[in-house]
């Protein structure tokens with residue numbers, strides 16, 4: 001059991017029946033006790049990133065995204081690869097996350113759900129570069145590849161396969177453990 005730990009779940013796919021969305025929904029539904037998962041649902045509504053708009057008064061969708069990141073102890077992402085790169089709409093979220101600074105130092109991890117031959121490697125290499133650029137705290141043990149096919153997703157949008165489910169929940173536990181370790185370390189530094 002973890003002490004009041006909130007994870008923001010960011011999905012890179014807008015597709016109905018998305019495997020990446022199913023991974024995150026599974027995390028939300030099966031989260032360990034003490035871990036609260038919040039799904040970010042503003043991907044399709046977020047305006048295209050424009051530095052000219054990155055000033056007060058902020059667009060309310062941008063403000064909502066930044067608040068959601070600020071309110072989270074950690075961020076878990078799951079995204080497909082499109083044409084050898086991150087989906088444009090997902091990169092848009094990451095672009096908007098730069099200016100506010102909320103993601104700086106934030107523990108982040110991703111689950112690569114690809115079942116494809118190439119395993120969406122290029123998108124995830126790119127994700128690593130972007131997250132490094134924005135100064136996120138990449139939690140390496142929690143970044144993992146859990147291939148999820150459309151066949152293992154139930155009508156409720158949750159992954160039915162028990163082994164896959166366990167692997168997804170383990171990622172949350174690893175993230176929570178990392179945050180807990182940081183809290184203890186920060187506490188020691190204050191004392």
Ligand SMILES: Cc1cc2nc3c(=O)[nH]c(=O)nc-3n(C[C@H](O)[C@H](O)[C@H](O)COP(=O)(O)O)c2cc1C
Pocket residue numbers: 013014015017018019020021079080081082083084085114115116118119120121
């Ligand atoms: C236009 C398009 C381009 C794609 N390009 C790639 C690609 O470059 N590499 C890859 O591994 N998969 C690629 N895919 C496959 C998707 O990543 C795959 O279908 C993934 O499961 C979609 O995630 P979702 O189920 O969450 O929507 C592409 C799919 C589409 C529709």
